Amino acid sequence: MEAARKEYAELRARGLSLDLTRGKPSPEQLDLAGDLLSLPGGGDVKAADGTDTRNYGGLLGLPELREIFAGPLQVPAGQLLALGNASLTLMHDNVVQALLSVVPGGERRWADEPRVRFVCPVPGYDRHFGVCERYGIDMVPVPLTGEGPDMDVVEELVASDPTIKGMWCVPKYSNPTGEVYSDETVRRLAAMRTAAPDFRLFWDNAYAVHHLTGERVEILSILDACAEAGNPDRAFVFGSTSKITTAGSGVAFVGSSPANVAWMKERLLKQTIGPDKVNQLRHVRFFRDTDGVTAHMERHRALLEPRFAAVYEVLESELGPLGIAEWTRPKGGYFVSLDVPDGCASEVVRLAKEAGIALTPAGAAFPYGKDPRDREIRLAPSFPSVEEVREAMRAVAVCVRLAAAEQEAAGTAG
């Protein structure tokens, strides 16, 4: 305890200012897409079909861009829409539209239901939970198992409760644990009986091509699995280039069955005259084809891999021998999930903050911001330099050791 206090005092005295909070690409990653900033150029602004991309129209996005991302997102190009600048907006808007207009297969608008609930695998993405919270959609947490959500629990919930209308899924390199849904999990999600006829999977394939190792993990196509199981309209698939090209100035996608696409199109016809086609052309010219995306993601990996390696290296050397923490080693995505002793996460985040290290608030990865065991901390090492990651992680280790020592001392005292 004394040693832990001393090293924490030394840490604070250093007056660090480091940030491991959000999964932001680093400037070096953004530089990889530098050519985008002068594209398409003045010469040729026509899409493949001759459309002048600078004028109105083209509600569903440029077909050639949809072709490029059809493979990575596992949606046929004809059913994949290229829309605004953020997949979060597309998810939000689909929830909102389900509240206000009957989803295919449904009997009434969700706004007219006495209660709407969503299944939320935990830990998960705080912004998914934020959409539910805003619209009064109750969240039912279900634990992840290492192969996706606990399907025994999910199956029982959705079969017995008609108020469960949806479920958030990040099926590959999940935020924050790096979870990858097994083929068996995907098949069970597609085939399970649901009490609600208008149940929807919100399939956020945010990290479809965001590999961190030489192994490019593939998952089953949810749309194919749903069609095979006789539930073709079950899933909305989302993705974007936010962590491929630029964050906030990329292109977002949503894909689904023909019936769901028709449902979305009805709304789009009233909401917009069309997406930013010049930006879509810019992306087409930049990537050229799907191989262009793959090659580009290798360049991201070269920048990200050493940062993740720095996290593991420090955690292993500083906390490994003590047995007071566990962490993930994701094969892709943007996060490492660190589990500290139960009841210690908030204290670690607080100690880190006072030492100048910003961490994601404890509990952020859980509905309503409440981690029932107060143990999970999401680490985002993409933005700082490798040396900053190493320094920040050493500081985190100091905080974990002190929080654990404090807890043990309190336990002994009481």
Added chain:
Amino acid sequence: MEAARKEYAELRARGLSLDLTRGKPSPEQLDLAGDLLSLPGGGDVKAADGTDTRNYGGLLGLPELREIFAGPLQVPAGQLLALGNASLTLMHDNVVQALLSVVPGGERRWADEPRVRFVCPVPGYDRHFGVCERYGIDMVPVPLTGEGPDMDVVEELVASDPTIKGMWCVPKYSNPTGEVYSDETVRRLAAMRTAAPDFRLFWDNAYAVHHLTGERVEILSILDACAEAGNPDRAFVFGSTSKITTAGSGVAFVGSSPANVAWMKERLLKQTIGPDKVNQLRHVRFFRDTDGVTAHMERHRALLEPRFAAVYEVLESELGPLGIAEWTRPKGGYFVSLDVPDGCASEVVRLAKEAGIALTPAGAAFPYGKDPRDREIRLAPSFPSVEEVREAMRAVAVCVRLAAAEQEAAGTAG
């Protein structure tokens, strides 16, 4: 009648293919913003405050772009948000949000009201009406007077009926008549007593800087007028660069009172991580300042003025002497509104279509697509060349003459 039939037959025989349907900028107009296509370039991607525009964040848009458009849109920059690529989306989303979350001053969500109605000045913009129709909002048409909507009618409606929650307004160079709201109209709209405490003006200032003559018409600031009248939260103001830079790849704005901005921000926090800041930076670099916008709009005017002149010239020579039609001569905007004899508009549009001239469907400028007098036709001369406009208008004149003659013959026969 015989002469009219003969000239129509000759017209059809020519096999024309011309389009006066939508207010789209011409390729020459889009070329004016050609420099945008290689901006911002790779060199400097920082906003004025140092923000890297390529990364996440900046929920309300780039301050320097909001400064540039604060004057033209008559909204203080701090209350003006620069968001997506289309003001229609911002209007749609505000209607949707009013349905799902209580507007400042309101008692309940509009979705929980037994009935919601909007005042719709007519003729008006079809896409405004489309938003209402989609969400079951009833539309109450009110005639335009030449100084804006008939305020005696509007005042009585909103004072007596608490189900009237909103009103669409295009206050300057209105689509399709070119109407400009007088200062008196703006003051009465700001000051009128409304039965609904959460009544909102949807103030679509789409043509704020889109002058067609040397006279740059100015209107009163609706936000100022509302504040002075003690109704500071009454108006949402919308605008975009769609018809300034590129259509669909521009920047859209929404501005309002601090309370309304806070209400919008609550939603934005859940819907997005931020707008496309690179595109906003592109626009800042292109315009530099508000004078840059003014100078740019003069270049648009140079291209648009001859097209409008061609419309007037043909209408005067071909229909003027007959006294069977009237038309507007707007000082700005994108449209000429042509009134043909009552009951003839649909027939004119049909005849034109069969002769290869696409016109906006008759009734499009009215709620539910129904012009009670079937007389208004919206002409959009911006996209075709001057010679094409002239040719299309000659064809329209032929169709008007035939429809009027047919109607007269039917009247005589009956």
